[in-house]
Amino acid sequence: MPRTDAYIKVELDLDQNEKPERIAAEICRMIRRVYGVRSAEVSSMVDKES
Numbered sequence: 001m002p003r004t005d006a007y008i009k010v011e012l013d014l015d016q017n018e019k020p021e022r023i024a025a026e027i028c029r030m031i032r033r034v035y036g037v038r039s040a041e042v043s044s045m046v047d048k049e050s
Helices: 020-035
Strands: none
């Protein structure tokens, strides 16, 4: 079976008390559970001023 890497960009609007690392980990967990993918990981995070 061929394997493919899909790179997805997600932009988050977070409250000041939310941790971006926690939200990113939760997104990866949901992708693994819902789609049954082999792996999901955060490769980088970029903070942007609003």
